[in-house]
Amino acid sequence: MASRNLSTAAMLQPQSGARGLRHLAGINMEHPGREYVRRFEDSFKLKGPSGEHGVFVMTPLAMSAWDFLERGSLFRVYDSESEERNNAYHLAAMTALLGPPPPEFLRRSTETSKYWNKHARSSNPP
Structure with missing residues (x-):
């Protein structure tokens, strides 16, 4: 199972941020550094004590802490x-x-x- 990172939409409006990330995810880029670009997977809203926040689900930029610390898969x-x-x-x-x-x-x-x-x-x- 692939790991995912969650990022809150701090400075972006959730709708415009998700729209921009979806657009970037749809671009087929072939270049040597592509593996170092995080990919947008999904978005959702999370209600908290300070209101509603947009959350973006992204592929991790690097290995997860589990991959770094452990030899086997979770x-x-x-x-x-x-x-x-x-x-x-x-x-x-x-x-x-x-x-x-x-x-x-x-x-x-x-x-x-x-x-x-x-x-x-x-x-x-x-």
């Missing part, structure tokens, strides 16, 4: 014959580590119903 390949079953095992391991997903996450995707019910309880994965 999650191993459980089933190399079925990507769908492997995803289910990864999600189960992540849920065991982090707890159940928030309801907002479950409502954002139709894929989540494969793995959790509407109460964030595990369902029978594929």
Whole structure:
């Protein structure tokens, strides 16, 4: 599973910032330094005590702390014959580590119903 970084939209208006990042993500650039440019993955809004904040999900610029400190992957390949079953095992391991997903996450995707019910309880994965 690829790691992601979350960045809050401090100086940018969330809508214009996300629009600009989506545009940059769609450009097919072939150059030697491309691997050092963070890629935009997604955006969402997060409500906090100081109001609502835009959050950008980006690929990491460099290796993660886990990759730097540990020799192995955080999650191993459980089933190399079925990507769908492997995803289910990864999600189960992540849920065991982090707890159940928030309801907002479950409502954002139709894929989540494969793995959790509407109460964030595990369902029978594929």
